[in-house]
Amino acid sequence: MNDEQLIARRNRTLGPTYQNFFDRPLHLVRGAGMTLWDADGREYLDCYNNVVSVGHCHPRVVEALCRQAGTLNTHTRYLHAAIVELGEMLVDRLPGALDTCVFTCTGSEANDLALRLARTHTRRRDIIAVDHAYHGHLTSLIEISPYKFAGKGGTGAPSHTHIVPMPDVFRGLYRGEEAGIKYAEQFEEGVARTGGVAAFIAESLLSCGGQIELPPGYLQAAYRQVRAVGGVCIADEVQVGFGRVGTHFWGFETQGVVPDIVTMGKPIGNGHPLAAVVTTPEIAASFANGMEYFNTFGGNPVSCAAGLAVLDVIEEEGLQAHALQVGNHLKQALANLMAAHPIMGDVRGRGLFLGVELVRSRETLEPAAAEASHIVNRMRDHRILLSTDGPLHNVIKIKPPLVFSKAEADWMVQILATVLAEDACQV
Numbered sequence: 309m310n311d312e313q314l315i316a317r318r319n320r321t322l323g324p325t326y327q328n329f330f331d332r333p334l335h336l337v338r339g340a341g342m343t344l345w346d347a348d349g350r351e352y353l354d355c356y357n358n359v360v361s362v363g364h365c366h367p368r369v370v371e372a373l374c375r376q377a378g379t380l381n382t383h384t385r386y387l388h389a390a391i392v393e394l395g396e397m398l399v400d401r402l403p404g405a406l407d408t409c410v411f412t413c414t415g416s417e418a419n420d421l422a423l424r425l426a427r428t429h430t431r432r433r434d435i436i437a438v439d440h441a442y443h444g445h446l447t448s449l450i451e452i453s454p455y456k457f458a459g460k461g462g463t464g465a466p467s468h469t470h471i472v473p474m475p476d477v478f479r480g481l482y483r484g485e486e487a488g489i490k491y492a493e494q495f496e497e498g499v500a501r502t503g504g505v506a507a508f509i510a511e512s513l514l515s516c517g518g519q520i521e522l523p524p525g526y527l528q529a530a531y532r533q534v535r536a537v538g539g540v541c542i543a544d545e546v547q548v549g550f551g552r553v554g555t556h557f558w559g560f561e562t563q564g565v566v567p568d569i570v571t572m573g574k575p576i577g578n579g580h581p582l583a584a585v586v587t588t589p590e591i592a593a594s595f596a597n598g599m600e601y602f603n604t605f606g607g608n609p610v611s612c613a614a615g616l617a618v619l620d621v622i623e624e625e626g627l628q629a630h631a632l633q634v635g636n637h638l639k640q641a642l643a644n645l646m647a648a649h650p651i652m653g654d655v656r657g658r659g660l661f662l663g664v665e666l667v668r669s670r671e672t673l674e675p676a677a678a679e680a681s682h683i684v685n686r687m688r689d690h691r692i693l694l695s696t697d698g699p700l701h702n703v704i705k706i707k708p709p710l711v712f713s714k715a716e717a718d719w720m721v722q723i724l725a726t727v728l729a730e731d732a733c734q735v
């Protein structure tokens with residue numbers, strides 16, 4: 309069966325809401341480390357997949373999965389050591405009173421559970437979220453995800469959702485040194501208008517927002533204000549947790565805050581559906597109101613075996629420090645490239661969570677979305693996989709598996725320079 313036939317069957321069976329990456333969809337059949345192979349045996353360098361953070365099909369993770377799948381897989385109403393060990397390891401990696409861990413299968417389930425925890429604890433319903441954020445595909449999360457409810461097919465925000473502006477210091481309302489303080493003031497006005505909330509949820513670095521680092525002090529001010537009106541603070545670490553930012557294991561640590569609830573997903577199972585929520589004993593106690601928590605697949609022994617192996621690999625291979633080293637190297641190389649290419653308006657991010665914002669003019673910041681799409685498709689022709697993000701679709705997102713090497717980073721930058729020299733990228 310060729311790719312055209314597969315596309316036709318896929319469209320017929322899965323329907324039109326599924327999308328494919330790239331103008332020429334890619335049919336992948338195998339992966340290892342940083343490399344993916346298509347059905348014709350061609351190799352690709354995967355520079356944006358943050359789910360398989362310790363590398364595609366890492367042998368340790370695969371072995372752990374296989375061994376446990378061949379031994380036992382049940383649910384959490386039986387005693388099993390793996391779920392306890394993984395919970396303990398996650399809690400050990402978190403600061404403060406974050407000592408209670410609940411397992412789910414996806415980031416969406418984790419965020420939905422976080423909302424339930426917050427609402428049960430505070431007996432309130434309202435949620436503050438950041439503009440352009442995405443927190444998951446469940447109904448409860450579409451309601452707090454401007455990326456969805458304000459996008460194509462969206463039906464707007466319900467009355468219990470309050471959106472604060474994205475603290476974007478590149479093209480947002482406030483820029484430069486004082487921007488963090490100004491965004492915090494604006495946040496305070498937003499909180500004041502709510503009349504009390506259950507929770508504030510935010511990613512610790514903004515992914516769908518366009519690979520944005522929050523200005524220093526932003527979360528500290530926001531958390532203080534939310535707690536002052538009785539709300540709890542949820543850090544969505546589904547994208548940025550598990551060492552990706554290099555300087556810290558969790559994204560929120562870069563902002564010097566301790567959330568009341570942390571949600572995690574994607575990298576926790578290196579591709580296996582596993583996710584978790586960690587919270588404080590007070591919130592956990594409020595949630596234990598007689599209604600049992602049961603999730604058929606969440607925290608099953610096979611998933612937990614994968615999670616334990618992922619944590620071991622991050623530790624043993626020193627992947628957090630590696631992410632910092634390679635990320636710094638890559639960010640510098642991209643900054644150097646920027647000097648020769650006016651279309652590159654901004655290079656930002658931390659560790660291996662980087663973004664390049666493309667503009668048609670560095671004065672007007674007119675977004676270069678068509679050019680961004682051209683670049684991603686041309687990079688694919690050169691067998692380097694990247695993607696775009698941001699509300700204006702003009703940010704190239706770079707978030708490779710953490711095993712990305714300096715040599716691979718140099719290769720990516722070299723090919724990017726070739727593509728940026730094409731006519732379509734001249735502004």
Ligand code: PMP
Pocket residue numbers: 414415416417419442443444445511515544546547573574
């Ligand atoms: N939170 C964030 C920040 C995400 O990026 C995503 C997925 N893109 C989710 C939550 C939802 O995770 P999942 O797709 O595993 O349900």
